[in-house]
Amino acid sequence: MSKLPVLEVFGPTIQGEGMVVGQKTMFVRTAGCDYSCSWCDSAFTWDGSAKDEIIQMTPEEVWERLNCLAPGNFSHVTVSGGNPALLKNLDGLLDIFEANGVAAALETQGSVWQDWFLRIQDLTLSPKPPSSLMKTNFEVLDDIITRLMDAGRLANMSLKVVIFDDKDFNYAKDVHLRYPAVPFYLQVGNDDTATENNENLTKKLLDKYEWLTDKTAADKDLNNVRVLPQLHTLLWGNKRGV
Numbered sequence: 525m526s527k528l529p530v531l532e533v534f535g536p537t538i539q540g541e542g543m544v545v546g547q548k549t550m551f552v553r554t555a556g557c558d559y560s561c562s563w564c565d566s567a568f569t570w571d572g573s574a575k576d577e578i579i580q581m582t583p584e585e586v587w588e589r590l591n592c593l594a595p596g597n598f599s600h601v602t603v604s605g606g607n608p609a610l611l612k613n614l615d616g617l618l619d620i621f622e623a624n625g626v627a628a629a630l631e632t633q634g635s636v637w638q639d640w641f642l643r644i645q646d647l648t649l650s651p652k653p654p655s656s657l658m659k660t661n662f663e664v665l666d667d668i669i670t671r672l673m674d675a676g677r678l679a680n681m682s683l684k685v686v687i688f689d690d691k692d693f694n695y696a697k698d699v700h701l702r703y704p705a706v707p708f709y710l711q712v713g714n715d716d717t718a719t720e721n722n723e724n725l726t727k728k729l730l731d732k733y734e735w736l737t738d739k740t741a742a743d744k745d746l747n748n749v750r751v752l753p754q755l756h757t758l759l760w761g762n763k764r765g766v
């Protein structure tokens with residue numbers, strides 16, 4: 525039985541980002557990432573700082589943990605990371621969700637394809653802009669998006685780009701123009717992922733949300749997009765497990 529490297533199971537909370545923002549959901553956060561974004565708000569999943577917290581769990585154990593945390597109190601689970609797309613086999617967990625009427629969402633950067641993507645109800649692809657210092661492999665991203673679209677999954681997918689500066693904004697625009705049919709989200713970047721001063725952080729993030737909204741509103745290439753903050757960060761700051 526294939527085990528999953530799990531770092532966090534938490535919820536119920538709300539999905540704070542993207543295509544199903546506000547959706548009540550549980551989270552399963554896996555360890556390991558093929559990227560190392562300069563501003564990653566979940567760097568503990570890949571930088572070694574939480575390596576002692578990684579638990580190898582069977583799908584049944586993950587299901588048990590979810591039900592222990594929230595018995596009868598969820599119908600939606602978001603799998604994030606790290607990059608959960610590094611896991612070759614998520615089918616065991618998806619089988620259990622399906623058998624129990626639970627919808628699955630996924631957060632990934634779009635650097636790796638897995639066949640089980642076709643079983644995800646809310647699939648977010650979040651390619652990384654220049655400020656991350658990562659480089660998008662557009663051949664891979666083209667392939668992922670083509671496979672999903674060929675399988676009729678447009679209603680189950682979205683692109684979400686995090687924006688810190690003008691260069692990121694232009695990158696986001698390029699991505700949207702490359703895949704105009706895919707629902708597109710611009711997300712405010714949090715450049716202070718360590719602070720515990722929530723009042724200060726909220727003010728900064730709302731100022732940036734206004735900046736990003738104004739820029740998007742003024743841009744004729746971005747008529748059919750959505751601009752969002754990270755709602756969970758506005759509510760709870762940089763706290764883990766919410």
Ligand SMILES: C[S@@+](CC[C@H](N)C(=O)[O-])C[C@H]1O[C@@H](n2cnc3c(N)ncnc32)[C@H](O)[C@@H]1O
Pocket residue numbers: 557563564565566604605606607608631632633634649650684686711712713714715717754
């Ligand atoms: C932690 S990542 C995990 C999933 C996957 N590795 C990815 O990046 O899509 C989840 C989401 O958080 C976003 N994110 C990470 N750090 C952020 C930050 N400092 N500000 C805003 N969004 C951030 C990522 O872009 C991604 O959309």
Ligand SMILES: Nc1nc2[nH]cc(C(=O)O)c2c(=O)[nH]1
Pocket residue numbers: 537538539540541551566604605631756766
């Ligand atoms: N509430 C909440 N919403 C989220 N959306 C994406 C998250 C993530 O870290 O992948 C996340 C998270 O960690 N918490």
Ligand code: SF4
Pocket residue numbers: 557558559560561564565566567569605606607633
């Ligand atoms: S791809 Fe996601 S988890 Fe990996 S470093 Fe970037 S933001 Fe963090």
Ligand SMILES: [Mg+2]
Pocket residue numbers: 565566
């Ligand atoms: Mg997060």
